[in-house]
Amino acid sequence: AEPVVSVSVGDLMLDPGRRTVLQGERQVTLTSLEFSLLEQLLTQAGRVISREELCSLALGRQLNSLDRSIDVHVSSLRRKLGPAPDGSERIKSVRGVGYIYLRPAGSI
Template identity: 80%
Template sequence: MQTSRILVIDDDHDLCALLDDYLSAEGFTIEAVHDGALGATRACTENYDLVVLDVMLPGLNGFEVLRKIRAGSAVPVVMLTARGEEVDRIVGLELGADDYLPKPFNPRELVARIRAIQRRSATQQKNETAPEAVLAVGDLTLDPGRRAVLQGGQELPLTSVEFSVLEVLMTQAGRVVSREELCSQALGRQLNSYDRSIDVHISSLRRKLGPAKDGSERLKSVRGVGYIYLRPTVAESL
């Protein structure tokens, strides 16, 4: 089996050494850089399976690095944020990070997040070789094989995780999907306490999709349960 190659972008040399020891023992090949600009260049020009990116970097901060990466690469990115700084997590996810982990963290948790992203990537590759049926709800069409979403014939710029969340909701349109189920199916991991990543992705999807043709909401939150992608009314579908 080919070893996964991971780039760690963090100016904390001790943490990078710890992650090198721990992740190497888990079968990953680790390369670390301590400068944001160099990290962005390496992530876009070399073949990595995943990037671990710290928000607090000198000079070019983690958000700026993520913008540069997303402008030239779809490599999965896990962001490391300061504990309690929820705004950092929200901004990171909105900019295209696949997941986040607040510092300090248990290396086991990082491995779990990486494995979850790997499972999701494997599922995506499987869909590309044996694509599932195209989903259509109202004016929205989702093509699992192409990983594309069209609204009124125009393709929407969704992140990989946003696509996965929307796919789960459209597959079960008209039914409430719990946050736990969304986290399991779309993110490939269990929902942790105080984890708001699903809610951030839903918020971003609402903004990108906009309201339905009749002005009603497409994605409805069900308090204490989860979310539902509403099927259009008969009048709207005509």
């Protein structure tokens, strides 16, 4: 098994081993699905991930064309995390494709 490495992007730190998310000092309470989604988005921050890919990686199933569950979970994540410290949005929708977790300005 690969070692479990925590993922940090901006003010968020996600610990896959403990399945916790810290926003600065504050622990964010997420459902298991929200955690899995955020883990995919943060691990690939700065890259657009298709809704199909998110569905299979985070939910473990195929996306059908009427399935809006990814969108519902993403909007719940947005609500729980709020905007980034600089006021910008964290998770951006890419119309017709999927979602991207935006890296904070100035980060690599």
